[in-house]
Amino acid sequence: MSLNQNILVKLKQAGFRINGKWLVKGVSLQIEKGKIVTLIGPNGSGKSTTAKIALGIYKKIDGEVEKYTNKVGYVPQKISIDWTLPLRVNDFMVLTENLKDEAINEALSLTGVIHLKDKNLGDLSGGEFQRVLLARAISKKPDLLVLDEPVQGVDFTGEIALYELIKKISDELNCGILLISHDLHTVMSATDHVVCLNGHVCCSGSPSDVAKNNEYKALFGEQASQTLTRYKHSHDHIHTSEGEIKKN
Amino acid sequence: MLDDFFIRALLAGLGIAFVTGPLGCFVIWRRLSYFGDTLAHSALLGVTLAYTLEFNIALSVFIISSLIALILIQLQKRTNLPGDALLGLLAHSSLAVGLVVIGFLTFIRFDIMGLLFGDILAVTADDLLIIWIGGPLMLLILKLIWKPLFASTVNYELAEAEGLNPDRAKAIFTILMAGIIAISIKMVGLLLITGMLIIPAAMARNISSSPQSMVICSVLGGLLSVILGLFTSLQFNTSSGPSIIAASLFLFILSLVKIKQSIKLKN
Numbered sequence: 001m002s003l004n005q006n007i008l009v010k011l012k013q014a015g016f017r018i019n020g021k022w023l024v025k026g027v028s029l030q031i032e033k034g035k036i037v038t039l040i041g042p043n044g045s046g047k048s049t050t051a052k053i054a055l056g057i058y059k060k061i062d063g064e065v066e067k068y069t070n071k072v073g074y075v076p077q078k079i080s081i082d083w084t085l086p087l088r089v090n091d092f093m094v095l096t097e098n099l100k101d102e103a104i105n106e107a108l109s110l111t112g113v114i115h116l117k118d119k120n121l122g123d124l125s126g127g128e129f130q131r132v133l134l135a136r137a138i139s140k141k142p143d144l145l146v147l148d149e150p151v152q153g154v155d156f157t158g159e160i161a162l163y164e165l166i167k168k169i170s171d172e173l174n175c176g177i178l179l180i181s182h183d184l185h186t187v188m189s190a191t192d193h194v195v196c197l198n199g200h201v202c203c204s205g206s207p208s209d210v211a212k213n214n215e216y217k218a219l220f221g222e223q224a225s226q227t228l229t230r231y232k233h234s235h236d237h238i239h240t241s242e243g244e245i246k247k248n
Numbered sequence: 249m250l251d252d253f254f255i256r257a258l259l260a261g262l263g264i265a266f267v268t269g270p271l272g273c274f275v276i277w278r279r280l281s282y283f284g285d286t287l288a289h290s291a292l293l294g295v296t297l298a299y300t301l302e303f304n305i306a307l308s309v310f311i312i313s314s315l316i317a318l319i320l321i322q323l324q325k326r327t328n329l330p331g332d333a334l335l336g337l338l339a340h341s342s343l344a345v346g347l348v349v350i351g352f353l354t355f356i357r358f359d360i361m362g363l364l365f366g367d368i369l370a371v372t373a374d375d376l377l378i379i380w381i382g383g384p385l386m387l388l389i390l391k392l393i394w395k396p397l398f399a400s401t402v403n404y405e406l407a408e409a410e411g412l413n414p415d416r417a418k419a420i421f422t423i424l425m426a427g428i429i430a431i432s433i434k435m436v437g438l439l440l441i442t443g444m445l446i447i448p449a450a451m452a453r454n455i456s457s458s459p460q461s462m463v464i465c466s467v468l469g470g471l472l473s474v475i476l477g478l479f480t481s482l483q484f485n486t487s488s489g490p491s492i493i494a495a496s497l498f499l500f501i502l503s504l505v506k507i508k509q510s511i512k513l514k515n
Contacts, residue, residue, distance in 0.1 A: 055409040074409040081402055085277050086457050095399045096410040
């Protein structure tokens with residue numbers, strides 16, 4: 001075990017290349033129990049690759065990965081399921097672990113798709129499927145949750161509710177979460193630690209530290225100045241639980 | 249009416265159907281029908297070697313098929329050829345080498361038709377023993393690797409990320425494929441083994457909505473095909489393999505009719 005019992009995964013100068021081309025290089029980060037680490041960065045900056053290194057999907061890597069848990073829940077960014085398989089939501093929920101019916105129902109209720117339990121997986125819409133994916137990952141009560149854009153395709157109100165759920169899960173299960181998200185607003189409000197990637201770690205730290213970082217500003221300012229404005233905007237008010245806007 | 253050889257053939261066929269049922273489902277789900285074909289073609293080489301070295305046929309076929317599977321995995325890693333080209337290369341070259349070796353074995357009278365299409369007369373008490381010990385053993389192994397194998401069939405990265413070791417399950421599954429070909433070659437014949445694997449499973453896919461029900465339907469379909477096929481074979485003096493496969497095709501067509509009906513009901 002590690003000296004720090006709370007560490008779930010630790011990446012030391014980790015990198016991955018295919019045919020000599022680096023997908024990501026020199027990433028060091030650690031995920032601890034009860035903490036949310038978020039990866040941000042432009043397309044192709046190595047976010048998903050970093051997640052897969054942390055998960056042990058990529059084996060021939062540079063650097064080191066130390067993983068201290070096997071109870072992992074994963075929501076991949078892309079999932080291609082062969083629809084020739086007769087697979088209902090219920091079958092999908094027990095894919096990697098046998099669960100009691102109550103645990104399945106609880107997870108499906110939390111993500112709001114309990115009514116789809118007996119439906120064929122191929123008949124779901126993109127957003128519904130995304131909710132099922134998230135339910136499956138949390139149903140096994142993992143130590144480590146890796147969520148690669150978990151709310152893609154989910155409707156706007158659902159998106160907010162699911163991010164709240166993710167925050168709640170992290171507190172209740174005391175699990176570590178590695179989150180990949182494009183929604184900077186969410187990133188800044190719910191995250192303990194932000195790692196900004198651009199093929200390498202461009203900067204990292206608490207959300208407010210990263211926001212002040214010049215490299216971060218350059219990266220997001222150039223590529224998506226709008227996003228940056230939206231982010232800045234997001235700090236002059238807060239949303240109450242009733243959905244009202246309260247000025248700081 | 250029921251001669252002793254027929255009872256043996258029936259027992260052998262039923263024993264095989266219990267294993268081809270679930271394995272066939274995985275062959276369909278993982279899109280491995282050409283892989284099955286390749287292993288089955290290589291079985292001819294195994295049979296000829298068994299005759300040459302006076303060795304047990306099932307064991308010899310099992311060893312050669314496993315070897316071909318290993319070579320395939322190596323070729324996939326080391327060449328840039330597409331998978332189907334490699335499968336074709338191995339299937340036809342091992343078949344060709346097998347036939348060439350048969351040409352040299354002039355001192356043995358070969359029943360080529362029996363080898364290619366199965367021969368119920370050929371099933372011995374020893375074969376039954378191999379089928380009824382090997383078969384349940386293979387089912388037990390499949391049950392043990394079911395979770396990682398099925399999870400990685402649905403999505404490899406999910407299975408790998410959540411610690412299920414899909415590579416090991418895949419390797420064991422490959423060995424099971426070699427095993428089923430070894431125990432069913434006498435009965436079904438090497439050209440038709442893949443049919444025995446995929447047709448009952450395809451029939452099952454048409455009428456089931458969950459993986460478990462598909463496996464059960466596939467086993468039942470296989471058992472029924474064996475019974476129907478063998479009685480036809482006895483009645484009309486046809487080869488056992490083609491008769492069983494034709495029976496399974498008949499069941500498959502019936503399952504299509506059922507789909508049509510359910511579509512009508514929905515509308």
